Amino acid sequence: MCDMEVERVVGGLCAGQKLERDRAVADLNLKVKTYSPELVQSLHTAILDILTDSTSPWESKHGGLLGMRAMMMVSTADPESPMLAEIRQAALRLLTHQEVRVRGAAGEVLGALCQQDGGATYTTSSSTVLQLIRSNLEREVTDDEASRSEHENTRILMEKLSAGTRERRNSGDAAQIFHDTAGWRNLETSMKCLEHMIIGTGHKFLSFINQELLDLIFQALTHTNRFVRETGFSVCGALVSCGAEEGAELLESNPMFTFGDQLTQHLGKGLADNWSQVRLASSVATRKFLISLPSAARERFYPTLLPRLCLNRYYVAEGVRLYSQETWRQVTGAEGKTLVEKYIDSVVSYYIEATGADNHAVREAACACIAELALKLTTDAVRQHVPRLLHALTVCFTDDSWPVRDVTSSPPSAACVACGNFILCFPEEALGSMEELYPLFFTNLEDNIPSVRQGAAVAIANVVRAYGKDSLPLVVERLHGGLKGIEEQPSESERYGSLEGGLSTYGVVKRKRDNDMDLHSNKQMYSCGSLAPKMGRGGGGCSDCRFRRPPQLWERADGCIYLAGELAGVPEAAAEVTACLPTMAEAVRHKHYTSHVTLLxxxxxxxxxxxxxxxxxxxxxxxxxxxxxxxxxxxxxxxxxxxxxxxxxxxxxxxxxxxxxxxxxxxxxxxxxxxxxxxxxxxxx
Known part of the structure; x- marks a missing residue:
């Protein structure tokens, strides 16, 4: 009966289809607790035979490792058992297997063994695992079966790609491609193995933390490959979790506190990484790090971590944004505002630094956070920083990425709207910047993007609220001027020449524009958005906005309609808005251009x-x-x-x-x- 059950379980674990292997593992998880010691011993022996057999397919090894892990999780075997030593050696050998799923499962088995023996497996296996990580980080090609196979596959692929080009048919090219693409093939799975071992060992792993281990992990956190950085921060998350079970009285001996400054610097870099996945992994590790420390000890690390956590609450990637908001609640509680005011110098410095980031999503979030400072903090806490913050927002006025100038979030994230909020809260401090800000406000009022025009109207209305009748004549003059002259707006037929066969409908105009080669040739290409270039970073004003076409007359009128709506709520401007209503009504009566429907x-x-x-x-x-x-x-x-x-x-x-x-x-x-x-x-x- 025992032999039949072993044959059934092993047969399911070694099935060629993943669905059958998963079912076998799930069944084993349910029944393993009811198995007799003799049956468990027989299963161990049968699975070990598969794992050590070089001829068994990878599917069998994968299922065998998963089954072994399931038994390890409920096993009560002696940590010194020869059987566990054999399992450990088999798993270590499979860490360099050609199939990534086998390597991943081998790491899980080692993690389960660490949980079983309290870290003894890490003591005996750490040199192998850490050397795998080190050799891949240093891009050394290891002499194992998987590396040799991948090198040969790369050579074959290179020959196919270079067919017909004799100069590229040489082993040197193939070796270079292998060096560039496969140098860290085992790195991610080796890092995940280390993570499993740390989690399995738990708080007992604290005794294994030293500078050598941290230097190796830090090297992964600065790796050029974003997936390696992401995995590195996952390892950091497991590492800092070890200190969570330590009491406050052991704080001075806690490596998380001893090495806290180094960890904080790397976590801060991860929180500002250009890739959202890396930023999220660092956010997870940062929360675990701060939660593992008593409240009094966290303040040592707040100057670096607090500003980055605060900014990520407005980051464009939803996962990062929501996770950071929850971290902020858990870490700061009801003291968030007080902590920002306490560390306002660090917060302001990082926000200003973020407005110059290569990532447009970071610049957008920075504008949102700067606007938040004016809206939520006490004026005395922010007052001394107003000139620097206004200057940073002024530079963002000319950003090439329109979401940085936009007004689509709550609170508004636009640089323009943020400036308006600052002017309303700090009219005296902002007065010296108004000569520079007025042209920028009015330029955004006729921007190509509708929501940017709307944001400019909100900001200008705040200017009028702040300075009253001193600012009103200039604003009213721009309001009347923008609403007049709409009859001179060119129709599409005038802009693109005579169109074949009749009326200048939107579809005809669009086809003609789409076929204009000058508009679509030899232009700067952007990726999905992470590293779109910045514009006007030197503060050169609107003339630096090279990627914006000249405003149309109807766009200028559109912005002025938004402005009239905002000014209507300002008592000092009500009479002037009433006087411009006939001009506004006249402006929307012209229908000779396609975009008149947008104005309506x-x-x-x-x-x-x-x-x-x-x-x-x-x-x-x-x-x-x-x-x-x-x-x-x-x-x-x-x-x-x-x-x-x-x-x-x-x-x-x-x-x-x-x-x-x-x-x-x-x-x-x-x-x-x-x-x-x-x-x-x-x-x-």
Whole structure:
């Protein structure tokens, strides 16, 4: 009966299909506790025979290792047992197996053995594992079966790629490719093996931590390969977790505290890594590191870690952002604001450094954090740093990456909006920068990106709130100037020449532009976004924005409509906004260019804000100026514009009263009543 069960279990573990092996491992996990010692011994012997047989396929070795790990997790064998020594030696040999899944499973078995014997396996195996890591970090080609096989495969691939090119058909090229691509083939799995052994040993691993081990791990944290760095921070996470079980009274002897300064420097670099996966792995290790220390001991490491944790709460990658927010709650509790104020010098220095990062996502997060300083901290804590922060945000005005200038998060992350917040909170300190900031605000007000224009309107409104009538004449002049002259906006046929066969529809214009070779040849190419270049880093102003086309007249008017909506809520500007309503109504009546629907969409979104800001009494006297445009937008084929008009009518009905709105529409044009009633019954899209 025992032999039959052994044959059944081993047969499942050695199956050629992964699904069958997984089922066998799951079944073994359920039943191994019920097995007799004799049956467990027989299974150990049978699996060891497979692991030591050089002719057995990798699938059998993989399943055998997984089965061995399942038995190790519930085994109570003597740590000095010869059987465990044989398992240890088999797993060590398989760490250099050609198949990555076998190498990974071998590391898991060694980790299970460490859990079984309290670290004795690490004592006897560490030299082998660490040498594997060291040789791969130093890009040494090891003389094992897997390396020889991979080198031969690389040579064959090189011959195929260089077919027809005699100069490249030589072993030197193949060796170079092998050196560049396969030099750290075993590194990731060897690092994972070390991680499993650390986790298995638990807090007893503290006695094994020394400078030599840390130097080796730190070398992986600075590796050129991002996957190696990610794995290195996972090992760091396991390493710092060892100190979590140590009491506060043992703090001085805790290696996590002894080597804490070195760990902090590397964790800080990981928290600022350009690759999100590495940044997340470092975030995990950082949380474990800080949680493992008593609250009083953490403050020693806050100047380096706190600013980076704080910035990552706004990082674009959702995993990093959410994990960092939870880390912030766990580590700082209700003292987050107080800690930022306490370490404000380090926080400000890192934020300013981050505004110059190569990664646009970091620059975007830095702008969000700088805006947060003005909104949430006490003015006395930030006041002395306002000039430096304003200068950093001014540089970000000319960033090539529009999300850095955008206003799409909460709180707003745009450099422009952040500047507006600073001016509102610190008007006296910012007064000396206004000569430089006004042109930048107005440039963003006519930016190619709609949300950037909206952010500029928010910022300029804050400027008016801060300086009142001193700033109002300049802003009103720009408001009226942007709304006038829209009739001179070129149509697409004027911009691209005569178009074959008729009207300048959007599709025809787009095809003509797509086929314009000058627009798509010999241009800078970017990756998915991690390292998009920065623009205007020298503070040269808007002239450095080489990748922005000149603004269109309709875009300038669009920004001014946003601005009017924001200024309507500023008491000092209400009269000036009211005076510009006829000019605004005239601007949206021009429909000779394709993008007029976008301008109408902005108008429909803004009118309810205007009504609330100016008061119902004032707005009702000017409502008739916009009714034609609203109902034209409602019947428009553009879904976004039509939906905006529908919502505009619904909001105006709630604000003014449905009967008042209906009466004004009927007085202006009774033919609009049918569309108004239909919108009231169907509701906004």
């Amino acid at each position: 969409e902005t108008l429909c979104k803004t009118l309810p804000h205007l009504a609330r800001g100016l008061s119902k009494r004032v707005f009702k006297t000017h409502l008739h100026l916009f009714l034609d445009s609203i109902f034209y937008a409602l019947e428009c084929e553009n879904a976004l514009t039509s939906s905006a008009a529908s919502q505009c009518l619904s909001q105006l009905a709630q604000l003014l009263g449905p009967n008042i709105l209906r009466g004004r529409v009927e007085e202006h044009n009774p033919s609009y009543l049918r569309a108004l009633d239909a919108n009231a019954f169907t509701g906004p899209l």
